Amino acid sequence: MRSFQWLALASTFVSAGAITPEQLITAPRRDQAVPNPSGEVALFSTSQYSFDTHASSSWWSLLDLNSGKVSRLTNDSSVSEVVWLGSTDSNVLYINNTNAQIPGGVELWISNTEDFDGSYSVQGCISAGFVLWSQDSGTKSGDIHFVVYSQTYGNGTAYNEKLAATPLSSARIYDSIYVRHWDTWLTTTFNAVFSGTLKKKITGQGGKSRFSLTGPLHNLVAGVKNLETPYPPFGDSSDYDLSPNGKWVAFKSKAPELPQANHTASYIYLVPHDGSEKPVAINGPKSPGTPHGVRGDSSSPVFSPDSDQIAYLQMKDIAYEADRRTLYVYTIDSKKTISSLAKNWDRSPSAIKWTPDGQSLILNTEDKARQRLFLLPADAGDDFKPHNFTDGGVVSAYYTLKNGDVLVTGSAIWTSWTVYTANLKKGVTKTLFSANKVDSSLKGLSSSDVDEFHFKGNWTDIHSWIVYPPNFDKAQKYPLLFYIHGGPQGSWADSWSSRWNYKVFADQGYVVVAPNPTGSTGFGDKLTDAIQNNWGSYPYDDLVKCWEHVRDNFDYIDTDHGVAAGASYGGFMINWIQGNPLGRKFKALVSHDGTFVADAKVSTEELWFIEHDFNGTFWANRDNYRRWDPSAPEHIRQFSTPQLIIHSSKDYRLPISEGLSLFNVLQERGVPSRLLNFPDENHWVLNPENSLVWHQQVLGWLNRYSGVEKHNPKAVTLDDTKVPVVDYNP
Incomplete structure (x- = not known):
C-alpha cells in the first residue's frame, strides 16, 4: 500500500513553483496588447491588488514588439x-475619468506616448460617465470619428449617477x-x-494640428x-x-419585439x-436578406x-445560448445579400477580424479545450474547413x-498572460512576453505542470486535463x-483563471483531474447538445467513468482520499453526486452556486435557459x-459526504434559496456541512478580500478531509479568525 506515500513529500512539493491563493490574487492582471499602426509597440493596461494597502492600483505600459521589453507609460x-x-504611431486618444466642470462627467484627452504625462491636451468634456472606446476612425478631412457607450434614460439622454435625483421610495414595479x-x-x-x-x-x-469636440454626441439606438x-x-x-x-456604425441588440x-x-x-437615420436591422425577421430559419443570438x-461589408456571427436557435455560431457576411450596398461561410464547420467562433486585404477572415474559436485562431477565405463555401495557425492556450485578443x-494576447493553465506573434501559414513565430517568466509569484510554473488524457465515456471518448503539483514524482x-x-454547456480550457485556478488547487498537494464530459463545448455540436434534458445522465456517467479510469490507470493518484468541487x-x-453512488467515493465535496431543488429553477431570470435545457415550460x-x-427523497437519503456550500446573495441566476435549502437538508441529516455566503457577490466572487476568504474556506475544507491538512505544514487550513463562524447549536 502506498496510499500516503505522497505525505513524505509534503515539505518539498509546495516549496518550488507552488502558487498560493495570496499570490494568485495579487499577481498583476494585464489586459490585451494593442499594437500601434507600424507594429513597433503595443499598449496594454495592468491592475494589481495589494493585501498590505487593501487597494488596487492600475497603470498603462508599452510592450516593444521587437525586444519584448516593457516600459511604463x-x-x-x-x-x-x-x-x-x-x-499615427505615438499619439493616443483616451478618456480621463475626471471632469472639473461636471461631477460624474469625463474628458477626452490626446497625448503622445513619448511624453505621455507632459503632452496631454483636453479635447472636450462629456456630461456623463462614458466608457469603452471603439477603434477611432480617420477621415479624409483628418477629423476623428469615435464611438463610446453609456447608460441612458428612456428619453435618450446620458445617465449621470452623481447628478441623478434620489427617489423618496425604494419601490420597484x-x-x-x-x-x-x-x-x-x-x-x-x-x-x-x-x-x-x-x-x-x-x-x-508651424501648422500644428489641434482637435475639438464639435456638437453634442448622438445616441445611435434612440430611434428604435x-x-x-x-x-x-x-x-x-x-x-x-x-x-x-x-461613415457607419454596426451594433448588436437583443430583439426588441420579443x-x-x-x-x-x-x-x-x-x-x-x-x-441622421434610424438604425436598421440587417438580419431581422423582416430584413430582405435574412437567412431562412436563422433567429438566434447575433454577435461580433x-x-x-x-x-x-459587415461580417458577424449568429446562432440558429431563438432560445439557446450555446448553439453553434455561423459566420455571415452582409454587403451594405445590396441591402439584400447575406452569405454564410463554412456553414457546415462543426465549431463555434467567438470573434472575427478581417485580414488587411479583405480577402480572408481570422476566427477566434474554441477547439478541443483550447481557443485557437483559424484562417477562413472570404469566398469559402459552406463545406470549407478552416485551419488553425495557433495551438496551445487560449486567445483572448488578436490584431493584424x-x-x-498577427499579434496575439492569451493565457494558459501555466501562465496568466502571454503575448506572441503568429504567421498565417507558419504558426507561432515569436513569444514576446509570458507572465510566468516575469512575475515573481508565477515563476516556476511551466507547461510541464499540465497533461491531458482521453477515456471512454458514456457514448464517446471524453477529454480531460490533468494538472500536477510542484516537484511532481510519478513514483x-x-x-x-x-x-x-459549469455551463452546463462549457468546458475546462487551457486557460488561466483567477477564481478556479487549477494550479492553486494542485499546489496544495493534489493531482487535479478536470474532465470535459457530455455538454462540454469545443468538441462538436453532438457532445454539447447531448446534455439537453440529460443533466444527470450522460454527464454523470462520464464522470463516473473518468473516476474509474483514474483509479485504474494512474498509480500516482490516490482516489481513496480524493475530493471533488464544482461551480454553477x-x-x-456536486449536489447530484452527493445523492448518488459516486458521492461515496470522495472524502469531501464543495458546491458553489449550484441548483438543488428542481422546482426552484423557475425563479431564475433567463427562462429561455431552463426551458431549452428541460424541453419545455x-x-x-x-x-x-x-x-x-x-x-428528491431517494437522493437525500444517501447524503453522507462532508460538504461545503457557497452561495452568494446577488446571484440572480441561481437564487440564494438554493444554497440555503441544501444547507438545511445536510444539517438536518447530520452530514458535516458549512455554508459560506457573500452578500455582495454575484455568480462569481470578484472582490479580492472575498476571494481570499473563498480560497481559505474551499481549500481548507478539502484539505481537512483529504488528509492534506495534517501532513502538509504549508497547506491552507480553515481560518475562522478573520470571518467568525456563526454557530447557535448547543
Missing part, C-alpha cells in the same frame, strides 16, 4: 480606454418578466452607443424602442464597430455615424477594410500587424482533486425538471 489611474489615434439579470434589478436606464467627432484644426505658424447595446452584463466594445471610413427572458434572439443593426459585427503577422502518490465545470452546473453536479413539462432533482 503612466501611473495615472484616471486614464482609461486608450486607443491609437488614426494612423414591473409589468413584464425579466425584472432582474445576473446581479442587477432592471431599471429605467439602459446601455446605448453614442457617436461623436473631434474636428481637426490647423493652428499657429427597446434597443440596447452593449448588452449587459458582459457586453463590451465587441458588440459594436465603427467602419474604417467613419420578451428577453424567453429568447436569446438578437440582431445586427446598421446606422450612420452622424445619427466587424466591417471589412473597405467599409463595404503591418507585416501580415509517489497524491490525492485526487476532481474538478467539475458543476455545483449542481415549468408547468407543461414538470417531469423533465424533476427527473434530475438532487432534492
Whole structure:
C-alpha cells in the first residue's frame, strides 16, 4: 500500500513553483496588447491588488514588439480606454475619468506616448460617465470619428449617477418578466452607443494640428424602442464597430419585439455615424436578406477594410445560448445579400477580424479545450474547413500587424498572460512576453505542470486535463482533486483563471483531474447538445467513468482520499453526486452556486435557459425538471459526504434559496456541512478580500478531509479568525 506515500513529500512539493491563493490574487492582471499602426509597440493596461494597502492600483505600459521589453507609460489611474489615434504611431486618444466642470462627467484627452504625462491636451468634456472606446476612425478631412457607450434614460439622454435625483421610495414595479439579470434589478436606464467627432484644426505658424469636440454626441439606438447595446452584463466594445471610413456604425441588440427572458434572439443593426437615420436591422425577421430559419443570438459585427461589408456571427436557435455560431457576411450596398461561410464547420467562433486585404477572415474559436485562431477565405463555401495557425492556450485578443503577422494576447493553465506573434501559414513565430517568466509569484510554473488524457465515456471518448503539483514524482502518490465545470454547456480550457485556478488547487498537494464530459463545448455540436434534458445522465456517467479510469490507470493518484468541487452546473453536479453512488467515493465535496431543488429553477431570470435545457415550460413539462432533482427523497437519503456550500446573495441566476435549502437538508441529516455566503457577490466572487476568504474556506475544507491538512505544514487550513463562524447549536 502506498496510499500516503505522497505525505513524505509534503515539505518539498509546495516549496518550488507552488502558487498560493495570496499570490494568485495579487499577481498583476494585464489586459490585451494593442499594437500601434507600424507594429513597433503595443499598449496594454495592468491592475494589481495589494493585501498590505487593501487597494488596487492600475497603470498603462508599452510592450516593444521587437525586444519584448516593457516600459511604463503612466501611473495615472484616471486614464482609461486608450486607443491609437488614426494612423499615427505615438499619439493616443483616451478618456480621463475626471471632469472639473461636471461631477460624474469625463474628458477626452490626446497625448503622445513619448511624453505621455507632459503632452496631454483636453479635447472636450462629456456630461456623463462614458466608457469603452471603439477603434477611432480617420477621415479624409483628418477629423476623428469615435464611438463610446453609456447608460441612458428612456428619453435618450446620458445617465449621470452623481447628478441623478434620489427617489423618496425604494419601490420597484414591473409589468413584464425579466425584472432582474445576473446581479442587477432592471431599471429605467439602459446601455446605448453614442457617436461623436473631434474636428481637426490647423493652428499657429508651424501648422500644428489641434482637435475639438464639435456638437453634442448622438445616441445611435434612440430611434428604435427597446434597443440596447452593449448588452449587459458582459457586453463590451465587441458588440459594436465603427467602419474604417467613419461613415457607419454596426451594433448588436437583443430583439426588441420579443420578451428577453424567453429568447436569446438578437440582431445586427446598421446606422450612420452622424445619427441622421434610424438604425436598421440587417438580419431581422423582416430584413430582405435574412437567412431562412436563422433567429438566434447575433454577435461580433466587424466591417471589412473597405467599409463595404459587415461580417458577424449568429446562432440558429431563438432560445439557446450555446448553439453553434455561423459566420455571415452582409454587403451594405445590396441591402439584400447575406452569405454564410463554412456553414457546415462543426465549431463555434467567438470573434472575427478581417485580414488587411479583405480577402480572408481570422476566427477566434474554441477547439478541443483550447481557443485557437483559424484562417477562413472570404469566398469559402459552406463545406470549407478552416485551419488553425495557433495551438496551445487560449486567445483572448488578436490584431493584424503591418507585416501580415498577427499579434496575439492569451493565457494558459501555466501562465496568466502571454503575448506572441503568429504567421498565417507558419504558426507561432515569436513569444514576446509570458507572465510566468516575469512575475515573481508565477515563476516556476511551466507547461510541464499540465497533461491531458482521453477515456471512454458514456457514448464517446471524453477529454480531460490533468494538472500536477510542484516537484511532481510519478513514483509517489497524491490525492485526487476532481474538478467539475459549469455551463452546463462549457468546458475546462487551457486557460488561466483567477477564481478556479487549477494550479492553486494542485499546489496544495493534489493531482487535479478536470474532465470535459457530455455538454462540454469545443468538441462538436453532438457532445454539447447531448446534455439537453440529460443533466444527470450522460454527464454523470462520464464522470463516473473518468473516476474509474483514474483509479485504474494512474498509480500516482490516490482516489481513496480524493475530493471533488464544482461551480454553477458543476455545483449542481456536486449536489447530484452527493445523492448518488459516486458521492461515496470522495472524502469531501464543495458546491458553489449550484441548483438543488428542481422546482426552484423557475425563479431564475433567463427562462429561455431552463426551458431549452428541460424541453419545455415549468408547468407543461414538470417531469423533465424533476427527473434530475438532487432534492428528491431517494437522493437525500444517501447524503453522507462532508460538504461545503457557497452561495452568494446577488446571484440572480441561481437564487440564494438554493444554497440555503441544501444547507438545511445536510444539517438536518447530520452530514458535516458549512455554508459560506457573500452578500455582495454575484455568480462569481470578484472582490479580492472575498476571494481570499473563498480560497481559505474551499481549500481548507478539502484539505481537512483529504488528509492534506495534517501532513502538509504549508497547506491552507480553515481560518475562522478573520470571518467568525456563526454557530447557535448547543
